Amino acid sequence: MPEDSSNKQPPAGDDRNLVVVDEDFVNADTEDRLWLFWERNKDIIVKGTFGVVVGILAFLAYFFWNEGRREALGEEFTACQDEAARRAFATRHAGEPLAAIALTDVADDLKRAGKFADAAKAYDAAGKAVVGDVKAAKAIATRARLYAALTRQELGQADAEAGIVAVAEDNSAPDTLRGYAMYVLANLALAKGDSATAAKWVNLMDKRLKPNHVWASDKSWLVRSEPSLLTPVSVPPALPAGK
Numbered sequence: 001m002p003e004d005s006s007n008k009q010p011p012a013g014d015d016r017n018l019v020v021v022d023e024d025f026v027n028a029d030t031e032d033r034l035w036l037f038w039e040r041n042k043d044i045i046v047k048g049t050f051g052v053v054v055g056i057l058a059f060l061a062y063f064f065w066n067e068g069r070r071e072a073l074g075e076e077f078t079a080c081q082d083e084a085a086r087r088a089f090a091t092r093h094a095g096e097p098l099a100a101i102a103l104t105d106v107a108d109d110l111k112r113a114g115k116f117a118d119a120a121k122a123y124d125a126a127g128k129a130v131v132g133d134v135k136a137a138k139a140i141a142t143r144a145r146l147y148a149a150l151t152r153q154e155l156g157q158a159d160a161e162a163g164i165v166a167v168a169e170d171n172s173a174p175d176t177l178r179g180y181a182m183y184v185l186a187n188l189a190l191a192k193g194d195s196a197t198a199a200k201w202v203n204l205m206d207k208r209l210k211p212n213h214v215w216a217s218d219k220s221w222l223v224r225s226e227p228s229l230l231t232p233v234s235v236p237p238a239l240p241a242g243k
Helices: 030-079 083-092 097-112 116-129 135-154 160-168 175-191 195-208 216-225
Strands: none
Touching: 030 083, 030 097, 083 097, 097 116, 097 135, 116 135, 135 160, 135 175, 160 175, 175 195, 175 216, 195 216
């Protein structure tokens, strides 16, 4: 019986045994292969290289432009020597950290001059002038908020202490500012004869701030000068009505 030749042929559509041979690469050496690769892909290579170069040049242009702008901004800020110039600078460059610093400088000068009400308003403006979530910008805003509260404390305003507490309780605030707020609150409590509250803030300085924080020596001096902070006097329970 003759052998069925159809069994020896691969099924239709089965290309497992097919080998594609690029005739251009037959007997080509390395140099020829590179030349052929270039000829076939030069448009893609040129466009890709051009895109990379343009991207790098754009980045460098922005970097140097931004550096030059910041340098010019710094020089303009340094040239502001009085309140009017600093306020004008802050208006021209609203949103810039230096605008908030300019208003903080205005507030500091007003506070030193004893103009506490105007200083508090300037600190408020400085805190609102900060834009963005950058760490340095947030520190400027926190400093303005704290000094606004401290200034209002000197004015004897009832809500001032709450502003100081807000900074002391702000975990995102720098330790330098938080520690100062706690230290001030401890002194305010002592001035009222409230040793328990003063001791609370003194203890929180060590619990919530980094070891060897900048206010550690001030805190130690305060404790040495006020022994009641080590063993604060307990507040006696309130007597029942009618006794």
